[in-house]
Amino acid sequence: MLRDCSVRSKLPTANLLVVGDAESGKTALLSRLDDGKSGGSHVPSSDGDGDGHAHAVDTLLSYSTINVIDPKAKESGGDASDVEDVMAKIGTWSLNDLNLKDLINIAVKPHTLQKVTLPQTVVAIVVDLSRPWTIxxxxxxxxxxxxxxxxxxxxxxxxxxxxxxxxxxELYSAIKQHLLAYEDPVRPHKV
Structure with a gap:
């Protein structure tokens, strides 16, 4: 068991910053990404409490983690909470007030003591399609x-x-290479 722990590498991590107006669906998106369960540690957000009423106190910046589970383990019917089946972790940040845009610096840091988080961060802007005039x-x-x-x-x-x-x-080159290598997922790819 000791040898197993010593050879197991640290899980890869990524960040997802989800921004948008209050009650635009940020919590629903994060819940959907987590397969509708709270396998990660979820801090409730202010997008609503599920019954159509907004919370009285809004969360300024919420954080949760999502475990990325091995698809083969899911197919075999294994327990999704098994630590050995976790392939990576996604740290998710949710911000719903544009006046608090300075808090983005907490979620997306150019560097910390241990690693650079900016290259592993994806930002998603959520808009409320039920009110298209606000987009x-x-x-x-x-x-x-x-x-x-x-x-x-x-x-x-x-x-x-x-x-x-x-x-x-290096960051700009990686972004450029990603855009140049992009293939539309709905069209068949050439092998």
Whole structure:
């Protein structure tokens, strides 16, 4: 058992920052990503309590983790909570107030004492499709008020500029390579 623990490597981690207006579906998205169960440690968000009523006190910035389970273990009917079946962990952050955009720095740090988190971070903007007339104002700058796009651009560029030039170039190259190698998942791929 001791040997098994010593050879087991640390699980890969990634970050997911989900932003959007209150009650836009951020909690529903995170719940869906977690296969509708709370296999990770979930801190409730302010997107609503499930009965259509918003919480009286909003969470400023919520955090939860999602365990990425080995698909083969799922198919074999194994217990999804088995630690050996966890392939990776996703740290999820949820922010629902544009006025608190400075809190993005907590979720997306250019570097910590142990590792760089910015390259392993994905940002998702959630919009409420049940109110399509609010989408444009939520995303873009309207009447002097900034939207999620400009807020994220400003905060993330600030984080990127704190990186060392070599790391910044590496990040830009990785993004460029990812975009150039992208293939539409609905079309058949050539082998």
């Amino acid at each position: 444009k104002s939520s995303l873009e700058q309207v009447g002097g008020n900034s939207g999620w796009l400009s807020a994220l651009e400003g905060e993330l560029l600030q984080q990127i500029n704190q990186l060392a030039p070599e790391m910044r170039n």
